[in-house]
Amino acid sequence: MRPYKVLVVDDSAFMRKIISDLIENDPDFKVTATAANGREAVDKVNELQPDLVTMDVEMPEMNGLEALKVIMANHPLPVIMLSGINEEGMRETIMALESGAFDFIRKPSITNSQDIIAVGLSLIEQMKGAMLAREQRQARNASLREPDMILPDPARPVSTGRPVVPELPVRKPGLPKITAEATVKPAVDKSKQPVQDAGTKLPDTSKSGISTPRNLPKTPPAPSLKPPASERLKNRKQPDTVQPLPEIKAVPELPSVSRPEPPASGGGRKAGTKGLRKLVAVGCSTGGPRALKTFLENIPADFPAPIVIVQHMPPNFTKSLAQRLNTFSPLEVTEAEHGMILRQGAAYIAPGGYHLKVVPAAGGQYAIELTTEEARNGHRPSVDTLYESLLPLTDLERHAVIMTGMGSDGARMMKALHDSGVTSTFAENEETCVVYGMPRSAVELQCVKYVLPLQEIAPRLVQAVK
Known part of the structure; x- marks a missing residue:
């Protein structure tokens, strides 16, 4: 099998070198070109037609999100975003995933060799997943074009039978008390969305997918208060060092004043919590x-x-x-x-x-x-x-x-x-x-x-x- 062609896009020459070396540690992939900004990336995708692109999010002239939209409109292919951990970078990464990026990884800390290795393993895993998913999709589309293929009856419901399987151990943890006065945030009064017609039960005509899991870095979650949706996120750099997660052994008793309440929006109401069914x-x-x-x-x-x-x-x-x-x-x-x-x-x-x-x-x-x-x-x-x-x-x-x-x-x-x-x-x-x-x-x-x-x-x- 020929190695897959990869285009590496990053405005930092040093980061382009790191990412290229990580990719070429696997013989299934070869970096055929690099680009320093989104505009170069669009031109090289048109010229070289790579199998996959790694795309930095924040770049001058044309950023990764803008380049992604052009690529997906003209030459759709798997794109893996490389995101910094500042708030602006995270926000644009989420938007890139909405716009068609296959997935993303955070950029490695260039001062931490272990972090570089961990990011490299995650990147290779995602790249292999992207290539396998593409090939399975192509195979499925090709099989659907076969003239003699017998398609299943779409009216036939998916089996809901319950065959005997080995008993699964189910652990019922001891659940400490949580007081009823714990935080209940006011709901935002938003207009109702129209509900479309219900779907029908469809049969499974699947082929095998991917089974390799991904490891997540162990850093603590972001602060708890949710800002208004209209607030622009600040471009604030976060430390590259990985902090240990605080240990939570059990759910503590939560007093009614444990968290400050956000201001209620005008016309907002508290949705019912008691009698949840x-x-x-x-x-x-x-x-x-x-x-x-x-x-x-x-x-x-x-x-x-x-x-x-x-x-x-x-x-x-x-x-x-x-x-x-x-x-x-x-x-x-x-x-x-x-x-x-x-x-x-x-x-x-x-x-x-x-x-x-x-x-x-x-x-x-x-x-x-x-x-x-x-x-x-x-x-x-x-x-x-x-x-x-x-x-x-x-x-x-x-x-x-x-x-x-x-x-x-x-x-x-x-x-x-x-x-x-x-x-x-x-x-x-x-x-x-x-x-x-x-x-x-x-x-x-x-x-x-x-x-x-x-x-x-x-x-x-x-x-x-x-």
């Missing part, structure tokens, strides 16, 4: 930011269940993701905080570096618990950890959704939820996934009730929950 849990990875945008902008403001989300992403970036999604969704989207009480009309994104669990709280409520337990399936946060926390919550009507992503995180515990009688399970189909790994693993375990294209998941979920 329904809950939606969502998991995704590679391609997730774009999928979450499509998903959340089609959930109406009066949706009668909180939505908890695990998106595989490093610390700090999850805060930028939540802020960005909040500008599109009728729901209030926020980065989850330890001890938050779940409420309707809100979506909570697990902070990078922390597992997120849903636990019972005082007064018949439910709260968020963040822990620094070991990574699971190579990830922290892990979708399996979130889903597992829902197993004992049998008083709730639970709905589980799994969307695009590499690996199989979430599939095993979705199977456990399905076999325990969870209300509904959803998976994104192969045609709309950036990487059909996590959904494929769940479908193969026969635990998915609805396999749908991305744009049909939210309308069908609204129908199922309401």
Whole structure:
């Protein structure tokens, strides 16, 4: 097999050298050219037609986001963004993922050799995932063009049978008390989105995806208060050193004055928290930011269940993701905080570096618990950890959704939820996934009730929950 051609784009000659050396450590890839800014990158993509591009986010003349949009419009190909950890860089990285970037990595610290090695391993893993996903998509498209191919009946529902499988160990952790007076943030009064027609059950016509997990750097999540969506983020440099995560051994008793309350927006209201009866849990990875945008902008403001989300992403970036999604969704989207009480009309994104669990709280409520337990399936946060926390919550009507992503995180515990009688399970189909790994693993375990294209998941979920 010939090595894949890679274009490396960065305004720093030193960083271009580091990234090029990391890439060429793997014989499957060869750096055929480099570019110092986005304009050069666009010209060299047109001229050389590489298989893949690594793109710095912040560059002079034409930045990475602008170059990405031109490339995806004229010569679509996998692009992996290299982001700094300042707020402006993180915000533009999230926008790049929405605009079609395959994934991103943070730029390595040039003074830390171990960090450079770790970033290099993550980059090679993403590049191999991008190439495999492209080849699987090409093979699927070619098979669909075969004239003698017999297509499955689209009216045939996905099997919801429950075959006997080895019993999965389910741990029910001791759950400390969380007081009812814990933080309840006011909802933003947003206009309702129209709900589209519900999707139909589709069969799985998938092929195998990618199963290699990604490791996340262990740094603490960003500050907890969510600024207004209109506030422009400051371009502030963050330290390159990696700080250890604070240990959280249990959910503490939270007094009513534990956190300052943000000012309530005019006309805002507090959604009901007592008597919560329904809950939606969502998991995704590679391609997730774009999928979450499509998903959340089609959930109406009066949706009668909180939505908890695990998106595989490093610390700090999850805060930028939540802020960005909040500008599109009728729901209030926020980065989850330890001890938050779940409420309707809100979506909570697990902070990078922390597992997120849903636990019972005082007064018949439910709260968020963040822990620094070991990574699971190579990830922290892990979708399996979130889903597992829902197993004992049998008083709730639970709905589980799994969307695009590499690996199989979430599939095993979705199977456990399905076999325990969870209300509904959803998976994104192969045609709309950036990487059909996590959904494929769940479908193969026969635990998915609805396999749908991305744009049909939210309308069908609204129908199922309401």
